Amino acid sequence: MGSRKGKCMVFERPPVLRAAASVVGKKEGEGPLGHCFDVVNEDAYFGEKTWEKAEASLQRTSAGLAMQKAELAPTQVDVVLAGDLINQCTPSTFGLVEFGIPFIGLFGACSTCAEGLAVGAALLNAGYAKTALCVTSSHFSTAERQFRMPLAYGAQRPPTAQWTVTGSGAFVLDAGMPAKSGEICIRAALVGKPVDMGIVDANNMGAAMAPAACDSIQQFLQDMDCTPASFDLIATGDLGALGYGIVKDLLGRDGLVLDNVYDDCGLMIFDRETQEVEAGASGCACSAVVLAGHLLQQLREGILNNVLLVGTGALMSPTSFQQGESIVGIAHCVWLSRQP
Amino acid sequence: MNMTKAEYGRYVESMAEKSALVKNMALSFVMGGLICVVGQIFSNLYMGAGLSKDAASTATSVTMIFWGALLTALNLYDDMAKVGKAGTIIPITGFANSIVSPAMEFKSEGLVLGLAAKMFVVAGPVLVYGVVSSVIYGLIVLLVHHIR
DSSP states (O other): OEEEETTEEEESSOOEEEEEEEEEEHHHHTSTTGGGOSEEESOTTTTOSSHHHHHHHHHHHHHHHHHHHTTOOGGGOOEEEEEOSSGGGHHHHHHHGGGOOOEEEOOOGGGHHHHHHHHHHHHHHTTSOSEEEEEEEEOHHHHHHHHSOOTTSOOOOOTTOOEEOOEEEEEEEEOSSOOOTTOEEEEEEEOOOOBOOOOOOTTOHHHHHHHHHHHHHHHHHHHTTOOGGGOSEEEESSOHHHHHHHHHHHHHHTTOOOGGGEEEHHHHSSOTTTSOOTTOEESHHHHHHIIIIIIHHHHHTTSOSEEEEEEEEEEOOHHHHHTTOOOEEEEEEEEEEEOO | OOOOHHHHHHHHHHHSOOOOHHHHHHHHHHHHHHHHHHHHHHHHHHHHTTOOHHHHHHHHHHHHHHHHHHHHHTTOHHHHHHHHGGGGGSTTHHHHHHHHHHHHHGGGGOIIIIIIHHTTTTTHHHHHHHHHHHHHHHHHHHHHHHHO
């Protein structure tokens, strides 16, 4: 059974992150974390005919790889929780249909990775599933064409723009056995609430999501009686340089000094000096592949012991944006911990 | 966080890195100028070959549309825009870029509902309001002539 502390879900039998897989594109492979990912594909189409099929293929590959690492057949997985940025989440359904696993589609924009882990952990802890697969993806070209301009159009990118990560991360959650020493489990999670601070610029998602990140981090620390020092790392999903600065500054004003424990996945995956990504990275895959490829490795090696993943999402659609609506931010917290 | 939306907007404005306006304008000036120089060279060539001034400028427009479309198709025009900033938006080549790029992008949705329908997604408003304003301008000229 689970319990609740304030607004947080606390897992009494913490689900174990049995395996994870990351698949990325060429540009991500050339970044500082390039060596951490399981698959780096040079072909942006991933052997398919359309960008959308390419993104579906990303999910198929990462999900297949994660199950293979966990030594599970698709029939042994009780539920898959997946989502992406594209209308009606078709890359998720088309990518995962062939596995025949009961499917829950999620939309949390770029917070989908954390959302999937939180919901999956809750299902497992409550006993409704023994094994869950959480998958998410984004593709630069599908996102650009849905939300912005055609790729070959000579549009200008302002310094606050972020680069959508091409990739997919998949995670196998397992409640079959208690975590053994050195295994990584999910201790608690907070489902964030939507926050609207009136940002309307689709080229400034970091500023739109930062208030939600502040809100969720504060709520989580307060409910769980923690301080930033309780964690080796607090990692927001994809706030980029501006959002990262805002979170640090605003929480600092409220007396929460994040200093050395705070980083943003959107600042880790690309080299901003040389890779022309302006404020940093974004997309569902940003936090998913950084977690699957990089952070979990550091947790396994004991370099990190407690990580608070704060998945951030900008909730908007091309229609809401064209109608002048503001971008609603959201942030979900997931506490990942290495079993001592 | 105790801020209203308006206060947060101003706060974000103060934190955000600004575009390098002077540098971007200088690069735009150079790129836009270069494109015009190329156009002028074609214009002179056509006149040298015996075309009248009007015919030569029409031929130049057609030539520049061709180059804009070709560079877009080769995925080079967006690289030019990265270097030459807004200088690449200037009429004719930029217009060709704005029509060819969505045509390429939406080809995957078919020749009718994709390529043809989406072709004017960027340039369409320019055409619509360009035609509307030319009609209004024509009416004003007509009225002025009548009054005289």
